[in-house]
Amino acid sequence: xxxxxxxxxxxxxxxxxxxxxxxxxxxxxxxxxxxxxxxxxxxxxxxxxxxxxxxxxxxxxxxxxxxxxxxxxxxxxxxxxxxxxxxxxxxxxxxxxxxxxxxxxxxxxxxxxxx
Amino acid sequence: xxxxxxxxxxxxxxxxxxxxxxxxxxxxxxxxxxxxxxxxxxxxxxxxxxxxxxxxxxxxxxxxxxxxxxxxxxxxxxxxxxxxxxxxxxxxxxxxxxxxxxxxxxxxxxxxxxxxxxxxxxxxxxxxxxxxxxxxxxxxxxxxxxxxxxxxxxxxx
Numbered sequence: 001x002x003x004x005x006x007x008x009x010x011x012x013x014x015x016x017x018x019x020x021x022x023x024x025x026x027x028x029x030x031x032x033x034x035x036x037x038x039x040x041x042x043x044x045x046x047x048x049x050x051x052x053x054x055x056x057x058x059x060x061x062x063x064x065x066x067x068x069x070x071x072x073x074x075x076x077x078x079x080x081x082x083x084x085x086x087x088x089x090x091x092x093x094x095x096x097x098x099x100x101x102x103x104x105x106x107x108x109x110x111x112x113x114x115x
Numbered sequence: 116x117x118x119x120x121x122x123x124x125x126x127x128x129x130x131x132x133x134x135x136x137x138x139x140x141x142x143x144x145x146x147x148x149x150x151x152x153x154x155x156x157x158x159x160x161x162x163x164x165x166x167x168x169x170x171x172x173x174x175x176x177x178x179x180x181x182x183x184x185x186x187x188x189x190x191x192x193x194x195x196x197x198x199x200x201x202x203x204x205x206x207x208x209x210x211x212x213x214x215x216x217x218x219x220x221x222x223x224x225x226x227x228x229x230x231x232x233x234x235x236x237x238x239x240x241x242x243x244x245x246x247x248x249x250x251x252x253x254x255x256x257x258x259x260x261x262x263x264x265x266x267x268x269x270x271x272x
Contacts, residue, residue: 020248025240026190026258028248 200252
């Protein structure tokens with residue numbers, strides 16, 4: 001991963017590119033996230049129905065890939081989608097995968113600096 | 116009956132003409148005049164006046180969308196918004212071609228009700244997620260997809 005990849009994935013995106021959490025077709029919860037960090041926080045607090053709705057549609061994978069441009073994390077979202085998890089086990093797995101990725105991305109510039 | 120506001124005054128003859136046009140906008144002035152017992156030129160003059168005053172906003176076609184191959188889904192969208200932003204959100208919705216009608220309403224809180232048309236549920240969802248949810252002031256959206264239409268008409272004066 002390059003420093004560019006890292007900064008793209010850690011950026012705050014404009015509101016029209018943010019992730020908007022829905023519980024079903026057309027039903028917006030009022031919760032949104034405009035960065036990976038905020039996305040993790042919202043995954044942990046939003047109605048679990050919303051998390052299940054989006055993971056089953058592949059929306060997380062698409063947003064991570066298209067907006068954050070993080071193909072590695074997108075692949076991880078795809079893997080979790082295939083596991084067909086629900087409820088808190090889904091939330092926990094997502095939280096773990098996203099937090100691990102954020103930690104790695106956040107440490108990227110300093111790693112490069114001392115490499 | 117007489118309908119009056121600060122700018123426009125409509126008498127019973129005007130209202131009868133409007134009812135006739137609502138039923139069949141292609142009915143001739145002569146036919147309307149004959150039924151109402153007035154000259155066709157009077158009908159013409161009154162229609163022109165109502166067009167100029169924007170009482171008659173236009174003439175349109177009621178089509179059977181299934182028969183013309185324009186099978187689309189209709190949804191009723193309730194948009195909850197910050198009270199300070201409700202007017203702005205409604206004005207932005209008006210500009211979107213997918214939105215057919217927009218109203219504001221007060222129940223327990225101030226909200227916007229809009230009728231929306233889309234080709235599919237997926238397109239409807241994409242439209243709401245990409246165009247409506249990001250609007251400043253929108254706090255929540257509830258959407259109901261219409262499954263069957265029992266009646267659709269306009270108020271008759």
